[in-house]
Amino acid sequence: MTFHFYCTDCKDYLGKYESHLTKNFDKTNSNLTCPNLNCQIVHDPNSLKEGNFFATLSISYQISALLELELVRDALSVSLKKINDSLFDVPEKLSDITDGELYKEKRRHLFEEFDISLTGNTDESPVFKSSRASMWLIQEVINELPPQLRWAHGIVGGLWFGKGHPNMKLFIEAYVNELQELSTQGVFWKHGNTNVESRVFTLCGGFDSPARCAVQNMVQFNGYFGCPWCLHPGVLVEDTVKYVTLEDEPELRTEETIKVMEDVLKMKKGNLKGIKGSSPMILAKGPDFLRGICHDYMHAVLLGVTRQLTDIYLTSVGEQFYVGTPNHVRRIDSRLLSIKPPHSFTRLPRSIADRIFWKANEWKTWLLYYAAPCLSGILPDKFLRHFSLLSSSVFLLLQDLILPEDTDKAEEMLTEFVIQTEIFFGSAAMTFNIHQMLHIASSVRDLGPLWAHSAFVFEGGNGKMLNLVTAAKAVPLQVLNRFCLEKKLEHLFNNGNNSDKFYTFYKTLHCKSTLKNCRTVDLGLHLLGKEKVKSTFYETEERAYITAVGGVPETVSEYSRIIYNSRMYHSELYTRAGKTDNTVVSISGGSSEFVKITKFVLLGPMPGTIDSSANRAHRLLASPCKTAMCGSEAAFSSASD
Numbered sequence: 001m002t003f004h005f006y007c008t009d010c011k012d013y014l015g016k017y018e019s020h021l022t023k024n025f026d027k028t029n030s031n032l033t034c035p036n037l038n039c040q041i042v043h044d045p046n047s048l049k050e051g052n053f054f055a056t057l058s059i060s061y062q063i064s065a066l067l068e069l070e071l072v073r074d075a076l077s078v079s080l081k082k083i084n085d086s087l088f089d090v091p092e093k094l095s096d097i098t099d100g101e102l103y104k105e106k107r108r109h110l111f112e113e114f115d116i117s118l119t120g121n122t123d124e125s126p127v128f129k130s131s132r133a134s135m136w137l138i139q140e141v142i143n144e145l146p147p148q149l150r151w152a153h154g155i156v157g158g159l160w161f162g163k164g165h166p167n168m169k170l171f172i173e174a175y176v177n178e179l180q181e182l183s184t185q186g187v188f189w190k191h192g193n194t195n196v197e198s199r200v201f202t203l204c205g206g207f208d209s210p211a212r213c214a215v216q217n218m219v220q221f222n223g224y225f226g227c228p229w230c231l232h233p234g235v236l237v238e239d240t241v242k243y244v245t246l247e248d249e250p251e252l253r254t255e256e257t258i259k260v261m262e263d264v265l266k267m268k269k270g271n272l273k274g275i276k277g278s279s280p281m282i283l284a285k286g287p288d289f290l291r292g293i294c295h296d297y298m299h300a301v302l303l304g305v306t307r308q309l310t311d312i313y314l315t316s317v318g319e320q321f322y323v324g325t326p327n328h329v330r331r332i333d334s335r336l337l338s339i340k341p342p343h344s345f346t347r348l349p350r351s352i353a354d355r356i357f358w359k360a361n362e363w364k365t366w367l368l369y370y371a372a373p374c375l376s377g378i379l380p381d382k383f384l385r386h387f388s389l390l391s392s393s394v395f396l397l398l399q400d401l402i403l404p405e406d407t408d409k410a411e412e413m414l415t416e417f418v419i420q421t422e423i424f425f426g427s428a429a430m431t432f433n434i435h436q437m438l439h440i441a442s443s444v445r446d447l448g449p450l451w452a453h454s455a456f457v458f459e460g461g462n463g464k465m466l467n468l469v470t471a472a473k474a475v476p477l478q479v480l481n482r483f484c485l486e487k488k489l490e491h492l493f494n495n496g497n498n499s500d501k502f503y504t505f506y507k508t509l510h511c512k513s514t515l516k517n518c519r520t521v522d523l524g525l526h527l528l529g530k531e532k533v534k535s536t537f538y539e540t541e542e543r544a545y546i547t548a549v550g551g552v553p554e555t556v557s558e559y560s561r562i563i564y565n566s567r568m569y570h571s572e573l574y575t576r577a578g579k580t581d582n583t584v585v586s587i588s589g590g591s592s593e594f595v596k597i598t599k600f601v602l603l604g605p606m607p608g609t610i611d612s613s614a615n616r617a618h619r620l621l622a623s624p625c626k627t628a629m630c631g632s633e634a635a636f637s638s639a640s641d
Helices: 022-027 059-067 070-085 101-109 147-152 168-182 209-216 255-265 297-315 326-336 352-357 360-375 381-397 404-425 432-436 440-447 456-466 475-495 500-510 539-549 613-618
Strands: 002-006 013-018 053-056 116-126 133-142 155-163 187-191 194-198 200-206 235-237 240-242 518-522 525-528 532-534 556-559 561-564 567-570 584-586 594-596 600-603
Touching (some): 002 168, 059 070, 059 155, 116 155, 116 209, 133 475, 155 475, 297 352, 381 404, 404 440
Antiparallel strands (some): 002 053, 116 133, 187 194, 235 240, 518 525, 584 594
8 A cells, every 4th residue: 555645835846655554654753845846835744644645555466366266266267168169259239347348358369368347436535524525435346257256356556645636647647557567467376277467458448427537537528529439529608518419410520639749738838629638547448538437327328418308398488398297296295105116226216306315326227217108298209209218228228238239229319309309399408418328329339238337336345435534534544444444344354264263253243144044946037025825726726737837736835035147036925025026027028018026936746756855956946927816816937947
C-alpha cells in the first residue's frame, strides 16, 4: 500500500510513503513542501492523515491472491481456453464482454494466451450527509472470469479522500504506474501443472459523465463538443448546451484525430473540439480511449433518461403529455403499489410521488416492467409508444444472449426515440443523456451486453467500503485497514487449511443465516420447507401423474418453495410471501403462456418398484416452469426434459 500526499491548497503532488500496514502511517515525520512555485506551503504529513491524501493498493498482489484460490484459478483456466478457441470466430450472439468486437481485437493483436484484462471504474461516494468530504475509489474486475465470480472478487486500485473533486491527473497517474508494469511483467499462477504468466491490461472503463470527463481530460458533458464519441458541437438552448438533431450527422471521433488534437494542445492552451489535453490514462497499455469508454446504462439510461422523461410527464403543467394531476398520480400509484414483483426484484414498488428518492434499481424496474401498465390509458398513446421505444431497446441490450439483429433493431429504435424526443418535448429536452442513446448500441457491439460493464457492481463496492466507516475521524485509514483485514480473512477462508473455530468465526461475521429445512436433490435444485407426504390424490392429479410418468405413485412429497438455478419459486401453498409473488411462470421460456404454481411434488415409488433416493431424485419433476398445477389442470414434465 502506498500513500500519496497532495497540497491542501493547490492539490499538487507532494510525495509518497509506502507501508504494508496503515498503522505505520504515523511514522512519516518529514515535512513536505508544495513544489508549486506559486504555493510552496509546508505540510506536516501527520496532519494530512485526516484527509488530503490518497492511497494506491497493489493490483498485482490482489490478483495473485485471487489466483491462489482453486475455484478462481480453475474458472479462469476454463474461460481462457474457451475464449482462445473461438478467438477468430464471428460470434453468433453476445453473451459477455469477451464476445465484444473490441475485446476480440485486443486479444488477437495485443494479448497473449494467458493474459487477462480489467474493466475499471471511479466514482464519488459522499461519506457523511453533513460534510462535503467524499471518497473516490478506483475499482476493477477481471473480464475473463465468469460474471458471478468476477463481481464477487473485485479489486480496489486506489482511494482518494477529501473535499471536492480529486485531481484526477494525480490520482489516475499513480494508479497507471502499476498497470504499466503489469502489462510487461505480469502475475504468475498455476495453470494445471504448469506455472504461467498473465500480463494485465485495462480494456475499458465505466464512469458517470463527470468522472468520464476527468479521466478523458475533456470538457464537461454540458460544454461545447462535450460528446466523447462524436463531434456534435452542441447548441445553446435557454443558456444550456443541448444536443439537438442536426441536419448532417456529426462525424464520429477516432483515436487518430484525438491524438492529433492532443499534439496540437501541447503547443497552446485551451481545448480543441472538447479535448483539453492528454488523458492521464495515456501511459496505460491497452485501453481504447473511445470505444473503451463504456456507456454506463445505470447513470445514462436509468438515472438519466428514464428519470428525465418521467419528470417531464409529471411536472409539465398544461402540456398534452402532462399526467401530474392529483387524480392521475392516484391512478398511477394505485396500479404501481398493487404490483407484487418476484423475489429477484431487490426493491418493492414505491409511490411515484417518492421518485426523488428512487434508487437506480427502482428506475430499472420502472423502465422495463412497471411504466407501460401503470401509464397505459393515462399517458396519451403516442407518448407511451415513444417511451416504449426506450424500454424495448434497453431490454434487448440487457439480454443474456444478444443476436446481431437485436442490436440493429435496438439501434433503430433508439435513433427514432431521440428524434421523437425533440419533436415531442422541444430542444430543451435534448440533454447529453438523450444524445448518448445514439451511441449505446455501438458500445454493446464492442463490449457486450449492457449488464457486462455497468456501474451496478461498482456502486455495490462503494457501498461496502462506506459500511467500513464507523467514526468521523481518520475515515480513509478506517476504510483501508478494514478492507485489508477483510481481504485477508476472505483469502484464509477460501484457501482452506484452517481450524473449525476459524470457519465458525468467519461464518458468524459474513455468512447469512442458513435455511433450516432445505433438501438438495439435484445440482441447482433445492426443496425448501417441511415436506408434506400424500398417498391419496384428486382425480385431476392422478390424470396428471399418468400423463407425466405413466402411472400414479404410491406417495408424493409436497413442498411450498424451491430454489432452481439460483432462482426462488413459490407455490400457492406458501402464504408468507406478503408483497412479493413468485408463483407465476412462463411455460416455455418467453412465450405468452403463463401458469400459476399450485405445488411442487417429489414423486415417491411407483407401485411394484423399490423406493431409493436415486430413483426419487431421477423422477423429481424438477423444472418449476413445467411442474405447475393451475386451476383444475396440471402440467408436468419429466426431469429428463
